Amino acid sequence: xxxxxxxxxxxxxxxxxxxxxxxxxxxxxxxxxxxxxxxxxxxxxxxxxxxxxxxxxxxxxxxxxxxxxxxxxxxxxxxxxxxxxxxxxxxxxxxxxxxxxxxxxxxxxxxxxxxxxxxxxxxxxxxxxxxxxxxxxxxxxxxxxxxxxxxxxxxxxxxxxxxxxxxxxxxxxxxxxxxxxxxxxxxxxxxxxxxxx
Amino acid sequence: xxxxxxxxxxxxxxxxxxxxxxxxxxxxxxxxxxxxxxxxxxxxxxxxxxxxxxxxxxxxxxxxxxxxxxxxxxxxxxxxxxxxxxxxxxxxxxxxxxxxxxxxxxxxxxxxxxxxxxxxxxxxxxxxxxxxxxxxxxxxxxxxxxxxxxxxxxxxxxxxxxxxxxxxxxxxxxxxxxxxxxxxxxxxxxxxxxxxx
DNA sequence: GTCTATAATAAGATAGAC
DNA sequence: GTCTATCTTATTATAGAC
Numbered sequence: 300x301x302x303x304x305x306x307x308x309x310x311x312x313x314x315x316x317x318x319x320x321x322x323x324x325x326x327x328x329x330x331x332x333x334x335x336x337x338x339x340x341x342x343x344x345x346x347x348x349x350x351x352x353x354x355x356x357x358x359x360x361x362x363x364x365x366x367x368x369x370x371x372x373x374x375x376x377x378x379x380x381x382x383x384x385x386x387x388x389x390x391x392x393x394x395x396x397x398x399x400x401x402x403x404x405x406x407x408x409x410x411x412x413x414x415x416x417x418x419x420x421x422x423x424x425x426x427x428x429x430x431x432x433x434x435x436x437x438x439x440x441x442x443x444x445x446x447x448x449x450x451x452x453x454x455x456x457x458x459x460x461x462x463x464x465x466x467x468x469x470x471x472x473x474x475x476x477x478x479x480x481x482x483x484x485x486x487x488x489x490x491x492x493x494x495x496x
Numbered sequence: 497x498x499x500x501x502x503x504x505x506x507x508x509x510x511x512x513x514x515x516x517x518x519x520x521x522x523x524x525x526x527x528x529x530x531x532x533x534x535x536x537x538x539x540x541x542x543x544x545x546x547x548x549x550x551x552x553x554x555x556x557x558x559x560x561x562x563x564x565x566x567x568x569x570x571x572x573x574x575x576x577x578x579x580x581x582x583x584x585x586x587x588x589x590x591x592x593x594x595x596x597x598x599x600x601x602x603x604x605x606x607x608x609x610x611x612x613x614x615x616x617x618x619x620x621x622x623x624x625x626x627x628x629x630x631x632x633x634x635x636x637x638x639x640x641x642x643x644x645x646x647x648x649x650x651x652x653x654x655x656x657x658x659x660x661x662x663x664x665x666x667x668x669x670x671x672x673x674x675x676x677x678x679x680x681x682x683x684x685x686x687x688x689x690x691x692x693x
Numbered sequence: 694g695t696c697t698a699t700a701a702t703a704a705g706a707t708a709g710a711c
Numbered sequence: 712g713t714c715t716a717t718c719t720t721a722t723t724a725t726a727g728a729c
Contacts, residue, residue: 695729696728696729697726697727697729698726698728699724700723700724702722702723702724703720703721703722703723704720704721705718705720706719707717707718707719708718710714710715711712
């Protein structure tokens with residue numbers, strides 16, 4: 300994660316802040332420079348273009364997101380536990396790195412065609428992990444047999460949305476929110492007839 | 497809903513298309529004019545500014561959304577049915593007027609302070625209807641006693657997200673998707689102990 | 694109600710000094 | 712690695728003819 304130790308990271312941190320607050324297009328290189336304490340021309344020493352700066356943010360976020368999920372899933376054995384861990388991991392990451400994740404979900408259109416494909420492929424790989432858990436759960440009779448793709452989108456967007464409204468100084472902390480979502484989703488995925496547990 | 501019968505509506509329809517495809521900031525008045533078959537200066541005869549055009553789109557969308565929900569809820573009596581109807585109504589409206597709704601959820605930052613407050617107030621009123629159903633459901637023991645606000649955000653963002661990926665020529669039609677969401681949410685809201693139904 | 698022409702401004706990016 | 716100065720281009724919006 301970027302800290303303020305060198306200018307390249309400072310610029311990135313400032314850009315994340317501004318892209319989150321105002322959006323990518325509404326943020327100018329001048330503003331990023333002002334926030335970083337340098338002149339706008341100096342930005343181009345560190346990043347070849349505004350678009351490359353955005354790409355750099357999104358790439359790091361997606362890589363860290365997937366690494367975090369895999370790390371957390373290593374301990375989970377049965378299917379329900381895997382889904383619980385996956386949801387918790389997703390919510391936690393999105394709440395703790397709220398700004399980057401919000402950008403990763405709202406500013407994909409700012410990317411070049413090539414960069415867009417790279418990020419979307421990373422996102423697909425991540426989604427695939429969730430879809431496999433749902434599919435396995437349906438096969439083993441733990442989850443209901445609704446449409447796997449739709450449910451994975453539903454679950455992911457549900458948790459992702461947390462990043463849009465979460466207030467770090469609000470009523471509930473990260474783990475409390477993650478647990479509410481976790482219960483909601485496990486219930487939602489349960490078979491409708493009766494709870495066989 | 498705007499049709500192509502007069503220039504003011506044509507401009508609005510073209511703008512919705514472009515704001516959805518490219519985003520508000522990435523869309524220029526020139527492009528909207530080109531799509532409408534007039535010169536860019538002529539846009540200003542119909543709308544005083546680009547921001548007013550955006551506001552006009554968002555205002556119509558929010559008003560129609562709330563009217564549609566109230567209309568649908570008029571028939572529903574018990575709480576579970578009310579939630580089913582509300583979810584179905586929300587999903588249906590968001591899938592059928594996908595572009596406007598996507599804009600209404602992603603381009604609020606493009607508004608002036610005054611217009612922003614008007615739209616957010618309309619959104620709060622709409623959310624309030626959902627929160628009341630959840631609260632009543634919890635009081636009567638139909639739904640679990642989780643946090644009302646969190647759950648209403650969860651439900652709304654869940655359904656709203658449909659608008660972001662729905663493909664009108666895709667595998668599933670509007671009603672099929674709405675029903676999947678409906679079941680998921682009713683299960684998710686159910687009490688965790690055992691299904692008392 | 695739509696046009697042409699243009700004003701006013703701000704953007705992303707580069708050149709070259711230090 | 713950061714600066715000043717500048718190029719190029721695009722933007723929103725207005726003035727005034729038709």
